[in-house]
Amino acid sequence: MKIAVVQFPGSNGDQDTFHLFASGLGLPTRYLWHKDTALGDVDLVALPGGFAYGDYLRCGAIARFSPIMAAVREFAARGGLVFGICNGFQVLCEAGLLPGALIRNSCLEFRCQMCELTVEASSAAFSPAVLGASLRLPIAHGEGNYRIDPTGLEQLEANRQILLRYAHNPNGSLGGIAGIRNRAGNVFGLMPHPDRAFERFHASRDGLPFARAVLAAQFPEFQKKSA
Amino acid sequence: MKINVFVTPKKNVLDPQGAAVGHALETLGFSGLKGTRVGKLIELDVEGGDTPEFRARLDRVCRDLLSNPVIEDYRYEIVRP
Numbered sequence: 340m341k342i343a344v345v346q347f348p349g350s351n352g353d354q355d356t357f358h359l360f361a362s363g364l365g366l367p368t369r370y371l372w373h374k375d376t377a378l379g380d381v382d383l384v385a386l387p388g389g390f391a392y393g394d395y396l397r398c399g400a401i402a403r404f405s406p407i408m409a410a411v412r413e414f415a416a417r418g419g420l421v422f423g424i425c426n427g428f429q430v431l432c433e434a435g436l437l438p439g440a441l442i443r444n445s446c447l448e449f450r451c452q453m454c455e456l457t458v459e460a461s462s463a464a465f466s467p468a469v470l471g472a473s474l475r476l477p478i479a480h481g482e483g484n485y486r487i488d489p490t491g492l493e494q495l496e497a498n499r500q501i502l503l504r505y506a507h508n509p510n511g512s513l514g515g516i517a518g519i520r521n522r523a524g525n526v527f528g529l530m531p532h533p534d535r536a537f538e539r540f541h542a543s544r545d546g547l548p549f550a551r552a553v554l555a556a557q558f559p560e561f562q563k564k565s566a
Numbered sequence: 567m568k569i570n571v572f573v574t575p576k577k578n579v580l581d582p583q584g585a586a587v588g589h590a591l592e593t594l595g596f597s598g599l600k601g602t603r604v605g606k607l608i609e610l611d612v613e614g615g616d617t618p619e620f621r622a623r624l625d626r627v628c629r630d631l632l633s634n635p636v637i638e639d640y641r642y643e644i645v646r647p
Contacts, residue, residue, distance in 0.1 A: 397634055404631070433634065440636040442575075443582045486579055486637055511580065 340558060342368040343381040345411070345427075347402045352388030352424060355534035360385070363537035363547055364554075373405040383420040383554060384411055386427025388479070388532060398441060398482050399429035408434055421526045422553050425480055428518070428528030437521055437528045438495065439487035445511025449481040453542055454531055455506035456517050461499045462524055464555035464562055475543040476531035478509060478517075483530040485512040485519075498522050503529060520556075527553050567612055568645040569624070573633045574605035608632055616644055 342360040346353045353370065360383075361368040371378065373391075378384060391402035402408070408430075415421045415436055423431040431437040444450055456474045460466045487495065492513065495501055500522060504515040510530075518529025533546030555562035575581040581603050588602035614620060624642065633640040 396632070400631060400634065432636075440634050442580070442637055445580065445582045447582050447586050484580070484582070488578075488636070511582065 340366050340382045340554065340561065341380055342366050342383050342385065343371045343378060344368065344385045344387055345371045345373060345407055346387070347373045347389070347391035347405060347430075349391045349393055350387050350389035350426070352426070352532065352534055355532070356385050356387040356424060359534040359537050359546055359550055364550060371407055373402070373407050376406050376410060378407075378410050378414055378419075381414075381419075382557070383422060384414060386411075386421070386423040386430050387534070388425030388427060391426055391430060394426075394482075397433065398426060399431075399433035402426075402430045403433040412436065415521075415526050418523065418525050418557075420553065420557050422550075423526075423528040424532060424534055425478075425483075425530055428530055429482065431526060431528045436526050437519060438491050438500075439485055439519070441482050441530070442484045442486055443482050444480070444484050444509070446509075449479070450483070450509045451477070451479040452509065453477050454509060454517070456503040456531060457506055457515075458503060459499070459501045461502050461520060462556065464552045464559065465502050465520070469562065470548050470552060473506065474503065474545040474549060476529075476533055476536050476545055476549070477542070478531050479535075480510070480530055483510040483512065483517075485514075485516040485530075487513060494522075495519060502527065503531070524556055527556075567614070567616060569610040569612060569642055570645055571608040571610060571628060571632055571640060571642040572605060573608065573638050573640045575603055576637055576639055579637045605638075 458467045458470045502518040508515045533549040536543040536546035584603040628640045
């Protein structure tokens, strides 16, 4: 199972995300530069946290037009696993690979704190039965307030695309939504940071089961083996 | 020609920034305030004239890049044709 982490100018979670997969899960992991036009041999593409292109215009608005994103879009259309963390989630929404958008936190503050997240029953790999009723992951964002129109929200609920909700909403997100997947179940995005919750010295290690659940969407044996 | 593109949060989308600016205006004693929305002004300077083809190109970049149709509306005015 091969992992690639995209680096945009302004990414700052790229090394954390690299080590989540490389050290945390022991998987062969490499970087892709935003100007690359091909992904190469890869099973999962991760878009890391940070401030791609300085978050100018809107978070993720410019990153979405990076050369690498055409390849990411094709990969996702073929069913490849795509995983966006924080800024990466914002990029996926801007790119239309995930529905909705992320706007300024309702409190207007940058929120940097540990969050308790309620696990939703979304799929075989993503459910309270597998992951437990809740996970603890840190957040660090100013624009994590998830928004979608009422029809879009109905569809998210009906197709069980919501992965996680905040137990105590830190940013005003609609329905407390912290993470979602696309309908097909191969594109994942969340504002919290699994990449900052996997080392022994981290305040939580719940990033590991979360990352395993993403991989298990396509490789169910992975979750069973490492559970 | 000079073009001003205005990008504003959709009417039914929460605008935390607008709400905060509204509170500040009330604090300053700006009475009778019924609403405050904060958007963006993007100034473009473009070669060529105002043709239907140009309008189509402009609409496309307004939709694809300058605004996010999920949360924002846009309009533009051609200041100096």
